[in-house]
Amino acid sequence: MGWFKNLKIARKLQLAFLAVLVLMTILGVFSISQLAKVKNASSEISRDWMPAQKKLGDIKLYFVRLRGTESQLAIYDGDVEAMNGLVSRSQAILSGLDKTMKDYQASLDSPQEREIYPKVAAQITEFLGEHKKIVAAFLAKNNGQGRDLFLGYSNKLYPQILGDLEKLIKINQEGGDAATAGADDTFSQSRVGILGLLVVALVIGMGLALYVARIIAAPLQQAVGIARRVAAGDLGAEIAVHSKDETGQLMLALQTMNEGLRQVVGQVRNGTDSIATASTEIATGNLDLSRRTEQQATALEETASALEELTSTVKQNTDNARQANQLAMAASGVAVRGGGVVGQVVETMEAIHDASNRIVEIISVIDGIAFQTNILALNAAVEAARAGEQGRGFAVVASEVRSLAQRSASAAKEIKQLIDDSVSKVGAGTSLVRQAGSTMSDVVESVKRVTDVVSEISAASNEQSVGIDEINRAVAQMDEVTQQNAALVEQAAAAAQSMQEQASGLASTVSVFKLR
Structure with missing residues (x-):
C-alpha cells in the first residue's frame, strides 16, 4: 500500500x-x-x-x-x-x-x-x-x-x-x-x-x-x-519523511523549517554573543570616546582661545608687515636713490682720479722743469762764478732761482706725494665707492628682495589672517560638532548599554532553543 x-x-x-x-x-x-x-x-x-x-x-x-x-x-x-x-x-x-x-x-x-x-x-x-x-x-x-x-x-x-x-x-x-x-x-x-x-x-x-x-x-x-517541541524551543528533533502526500510535504516543510530555524537560532545565538561582546566593547569605547571627546572639547576651547590670541598677533604681524612693506618700499626707493648718488660719486671720483693723474703728470712736468731750472741755476751759478763780479747779481738770481727751483721741486715733490696720496686715496676711495656702489646695488637688490619678501609676508599675513579667521570659524564649528559628538557619544553609550541589555535579553531568549 x-x-x-x-x-x-x-x-x-x-x-x-x-x-x-x-x-x-x-x-x-x-x-x-x-x-x-x-x-x-x-x-x-x-x-x-x-x-x-x-x-x-x-x-x-x-x-x-x-x-x-x-x-x-x-x-x-x-x-x-x-x-x-x-x-x-x-x-x-x-x-x-x-x-x-x-x-x-x-x-x-x-x-x-x-x-x-x-x-x-x-x-x-x-x-x-x-x-x-x-x-x-x-x-x-x-x-x-x-x-x-x-x-x-x-x-x-x-x-x-x-x-x-x-x-x-x-x-x-x-x-x-x-x-x-x-x-x-x-x-x-x-x-x-x-x-x-x-x-x-x-x-x-x-x-x-x-x-x-x-x-x-x-x-x-x-x-x-x-x-x-519547536514552540517549546527544542530544535533537536529528527524529522523523518515517509510519504509524498500533503502530510509528507508538511513533514518535509517542517524538516526544512527545523533545519532553517536551527541554523538561524545558531547564528542568532552566535550573533547575540558577538553583539553582547561588541556592545560591551562599544559601551566601553564610547565611554572612553566620551572622555576623550570632552578632553578634545576642552582642548578645542583652549585652541580657540589660543587662536584668538594668534589671530590678534597675526593681525598685528599683518599690520607690522604692511608697515615694514611700506618702509621697505621707502628704503628701496632711498637705496635706489643712494645707488644713483653713489654712481655719481663713483663717476666724480673717477673724474678726480683722472684729474689727479693729470695733476701728477703736470707736477712731474713742473718737477722736471724745477730740476732743469735747478740745473740751469746751478749752471748759471757756475757761469756767474766764472763771470766773477759781473756775474754776482746773476749768481744771486741764479741762487734765488735755484732756491726757488729747489723749493718748487720740494713743493712739487710734496704736492706729488700729496697728489699720489690723494690719487691712491682717490683710487682707494674710487674702489671703495665702486664697492659701495656694488654694495649699494646689492643693497638695492636686497631691499627689493626684502620688499618682495615683505610684500609676500604681508600677503601671506593677510592670507594667514583670513585662514586663521576660517580656522577660528572651523574651530568654532569643530567645537560645536565636538559638543554634538559628545552628546551623540553619550547617546551612543546609552544606546550601546541598551543594546547590551537587549542582546543579553535576546541571548536569554535564544537560550531557550535546544539545537541538539
Missing part, C-alpha cells in the same frame, strides 16, 4: 469514499433487486391471489345470498310484495354474480383454477337454471313444486358448488400463502444479504476510515508534536 501513502490526501479521501460508494451502490443494487422480488411477490398477491380470493368470496357470497332468497321465497308464501322484493333482490344478486364470475374468469392464472373453474361455472349455470324454476314456481304460488325443486337437484348442486368454490379459494389462499412465503423468503434472504453487505461495507468503510485516518492523522500528530 506504499502507492496509497504517496497519494494526495484528496485522492486518498476520494478513493476511500469511492470504495464506500461502490459498496453502497452494490448494497443499493442488491437491495433494489431484492425489493423488486418482494414487490413482484406482493404484486402477485395483490394482483392475482387476493383479488381472486375476493372474487371467489363474492361469488360464494352471491351464491349463498341467492340460496337465501330461495329459502325466503318458501317462507314468504302468499306475501306478494315481499316475494317481489326477493325477486328484485335475486336479480341484483344474479347481476353481481354474473359480473364477478366474468371478472374472475378473466383473471384465471393457475392451471388448477383453469381446471376446476369450468366445472364450477357449469354447476352454477345448472344451479341458476334450477333457481329460475324455483322462483317461477313460488311466484306461480306452486309452493309445493317450489319446495321440491329447492330440496331436489338444486339442493344437491349447492354443496358441490360451495365445495368447489372452497377448493378455488383454498387454491388462491395457498397461492397467496406461497407468494407470501416467497416474499418472506426473499425478504429474509434480502435482509441477510443486505446485512451482510452492510457489515462488509461497514467493515471496509471503517477499515478504510481507520487506515486513511491513521496515515493522515499519524503524520499530523507527529507534525503537531514537532511543532510543540
Whole structure:
C-alpha cells in the first residue's frame, strides 16, 4: 500500500469514499433487486391471489345470498310484495354474480383454477337454471313444486358448488400463502444479504476510515508534536519523511523549517554573543570616546582661545608687515636713490682720479722743469762764478732761482706725494665707492628682495589672517560638532548599554532553543 501513502490526501479521501460508494451502490443494487422480488411477490398477491380470493368470496357470497332468497321465497308464501322484493333482490344478486364470475374468469392464472373453474361455472349455470324454476314456481304460488325443486337437484348442486368454490379459494389462499412465503423468503434472504453487505461495507468503510485516518492523522500528530517541541524551543528533533502526500510535504516543510530555524537560532545565538561582546566593547569605547571627546572639547576651547590670541598677533604681524612693506618700499626707493648718488660719486671720483693723474703728470712736468731750472741755476751759478763780479747779481738770481727751483721741486715733490696720496686715496676711495656702489646695488637688490619678501609676508599675513579667521570659524564649528559628538557619544553609550541589555535579553531568549 506504499502507492496509497504517496497519494494526495484528496485522492486518498476520494478513493476511500469511492470504495464506500461502490459498496453502497452494490448494497443499493442488491437491495433494489431484492425489493423488486418482494414487490413482484406482493404484486402477485395483490394482483392475482387476493383479488381472486375476493372474487371467489363474492361469488360464494352471491351464491349463498341467492340460496337465501330461495329459502325466503318458501317462507314468504302468499306475501306478494315481499316475494317481489326477493325477486328484485335475486336479480341484483344474479347481476353481481354474473359480473364477478366474468371478472374472475378473466383473471384465471393457475392451471388448477383453469381446471376446476369450468366445472364450477357449469354447476352454477345448472344451479341458476334450477333457481329460475324455483322462483317461477313460488311466484306461480306452486309452493309445493317450489319446495321440491329447492330440496331436489338444486339442493344437491349447492354443496358441490360451495365445495368447489372452497377448493378455488383454498387454491388462491395457498397461492397467496406461497407468494407470501416467497416474499418472506426473499425478504429474509434480502435482509441477510443486505446485512451482510452492510457489515462488509461497514467493515471496509471503517477499515478504510481507520487506515486513511491513521496515515493522515499519524503524520499530523507527529507534525503537531514537532511543532510543540519547536514552540517549546527544542530544535533537536529528527524529522523523518515517509510519504509524498500533503502530510509528507508538511513533514518535509517542517524538516526544512527545523533545519532553517536551527541554523538561524545558531547564528542568532552566535550573533547575540558577538553583539553582547561588541556592545560591551562599544559601551566601553564610547565611554572612553566620551572622555576623550570632552578632553578634545576642552582642548578645542583652549585652541580657540589660543587662536584668538594668534589671530590678534597675526593681525598685528599683518599690520607690522604692511608697515615694514611700506618702509621697505621707502628704503628701496632711498637705496635706489643712494645707488644713483653713489654712481655719481663713483663717476666724480673717477673724474678726480683722472684729474689727479693729470695733476701728477703736470707736477712731474713742473718737477722736471724745477730740476732743469735747478740745473740751469746751478749752471748759471757756475757761469756767474766764472763771470766773477759781473756775474754776482746773476749768481744771486741764479741762487734765488735755484732756491726757488729747489723749493718748487720740494713743493712739487710734496704736492706729488700729496697728489699720489690723494690719487691712491682717490683710487682707494674710487674702489671703495665702486664697492659701495656694488654694495649699494646689492643693497638695492636686497631691499627689493626684502620688499618682495615683505610684500609676500604681508600677503601671506593677510592670507594667514583670513585662514586663521576660517580656522577660528572651523574651530568654532569643530567645537560645536565636538559638543554634538559628545552628546551623540553619550547617546551612543546609552544606546550601546541598551543594546547590551537587549542582546543579553535576546541571548536569554535564544537560550531557550535546544539545537541538539
